[in-house]
Amino acid sequence: MTSIKDLAQHLGISIGTVSRALNDKLDVKPATRERVLKAAQELGYVPNQAGRSLRQGSTGLVGFVLETSSEGMMQGDLFFIRVFDGMQSVFSEYGLHLMVMMSPSSEKSDAYLEKIVGRRLADALVLSSTRRVDPRIDFLADRKIPFVTLGRSQTDRGQPWLDLDFEGIIADAVDRLHARGHRRIALSLPRPALNLRYVMLDAYREQITRLGLPFNDRLVIETDPGDNGGVALAHHIMEMDDRPSAVIFSDHIHPFGLYRGLADMGMTPGRDLAILGIATRLASLLSPNLTHYRFHLHDLGRRIAQAVIYGLPHLHKEKKPPLIRERVPFTLIEGDSDAEMKG
């Protein structure tokens, strides 16, 4: 593999000059710069990242920490790949590379982070699946590693975050169902550790009481990772003695299970139970059409990337970059799963 030394020898100039030429430094004659660039092209020279990292203390890599939620059905997949794509599209402009890292389950995730960070594998990290109390945030903040979280947390160390606008969704969903005559509106929530759960629950409670409805915690239903995609959930709901007439989902998998479960019981979504979900494009494959909230995930990725850039001083010119803490807006896709309540 050709090194900068080879290049310099081949051109008969010093490696210092070659380096400056390649990195667009000022003090190099235009003519020689051209010669260097041309030779680099011909010899297929690409700077070795290790050498460069060592010298300038930055690797050009941004790590996205993905937890292998060992809980049955993988939730995020369809979600994440679009986000990654958006992130990379921004990073490319800065010569950065996105590195998706599979972190072990949460108990060992600290040791994992320790290694990543200690080895200086990445210049910055993005955390996902943020928990209400998230030690990873303290860990990174203590070590002054630039990072951004996808999802909020109560562990607040002044870090930038991006999140979906769950409050907006819940408010809209509750309003919408209320306007259509529903009074017993259930909410399906993920496991307790995730901060997402509390955000949605608070928003739900707030909107319910604002509408003058009684808050009933029996209508707050926990999704069971062991439940195969939510089939059992359907039975659970339909067999409650004061069963809800509508249910709001916080993910895009469980609506499928619920549809399936209802079908098994001979019931129809939208007629026997109104359903609202947060969904990806997959939702369009449900019949009847699922009314759901959708996000521009590619944009979300771009926003995350921007927040990361702001955390890396050598990549932008802002003296005091803004602290990015945004909830990205949703779009409502109207379907037939949340029809008017008759009776």
Added chain:
Amino acid sequence: MTSIKDLAQHLGISIGTVSRALNDKLDVKPATRERVLKAAQELGYVPNQAGRSLRQGSTGLVGFVLETSSEGMMQGDLFFIRVFDGMQSVFSEYGLHLMVMMSPSSEKSDAYLEKIVGRRLADALVLSSTRRVDPRIDFLADRKIPFVTLGRSQTDRGQPWLDLDFEGIIADAVDRLHARGHRRIALSLPRPALNLRYVMLDAYREQITRLGLPFNDRLVIETDPGDNGGVALAHHIMEMDDRPSAVIFSDHIHPFGLYRGLADMGMTPGRDLAILGIATRLASLLSPNLTHYRFHLHDLGRRIAQAVIYGLPHLHKEKKPPLIRERVPFTLIEGDSDAEMKG
């Protein structure tokens, strides 16, 4: 951040000894080794990867090149994350890290690989979405970069590969449908560039003729990326004048679309059209149950990882490691979507 120099000063010994102690070299007294390890623990020392990479010429990273198939519905997602998980579980034992890299669309993927490889970002690569003629394979082989492909290709440079046993699936599927009285069996295939398409087509033709059925290329149906998950496909199939009584899918998304399309037409999968698919756990959410072929994706990931290890001489002891070229076996999950043909 503490470097090995800090550690050495703190202990009052040379950095050479510290390095040897940490790397389990022979010529260091057990007592000092212990002291070093203890101090490293206390000071939170983790070796800087850039320094190490520079010296030994390897980064400890394995890149998985994921193409952002810009074609409508993302196919692979649910699939890949499990594979990643399997890979990482092996890599962890070797101190390797999986780095998922989002490669741009295929036209520019060469320039992308050029950068990755030139910068020495990864010790080895894994290619996915292999095409029948895949220039990436030539590129990597020419540069002697260790790599493994997930999926086969006609571009054969002696590289190891892992793949799903599509031949086995097709043979089993055709047999199964034939035994149940089906004579007009359609096959749904992905876009032409992918090698997968040809593997399946060949296997299909072979099995069809072996059973004495006529090969009819009108029964080979191309899935349209623009078609929203296969809904239009349903209409297309049901409106053929010599329409098939069964269809085999090569992916896990289109069955959803087909179910949806059939439902829209008031038809029932398994009664009006037999359906076989290759699927992930999501399939259990279809009603009636989709009969499908399933793979142990975590294992697949582990196999890929093993093949990668064999390509990195410093990580194993084999003089001549075996060339891994395997099709991982499938499991049939029986459902109700491929019932007996009546009439």
Added chain:
DNA sequence: GGTGCCTCCGTAAACGTTTACGAAAATTCG
């Protein structure tokens, strides 16, 4: 006590860059 052999450790070079510094060359100016 000299010789030889281990065991353990320190020294220093090397990996490929970038960059501060100063020297050389080119240009401008009086």
Added chain:
DNA sequence: CGAATTTTCGTAAACGTTTACGGAGGCACC
């Protein structure tokens, strides 16, 4: 034409490791 200034370039240090090499001690042996 010489001096002052600017432009351009070469030198060398530094980043954090690993590792080949050799030296210093300890011990056993004759």
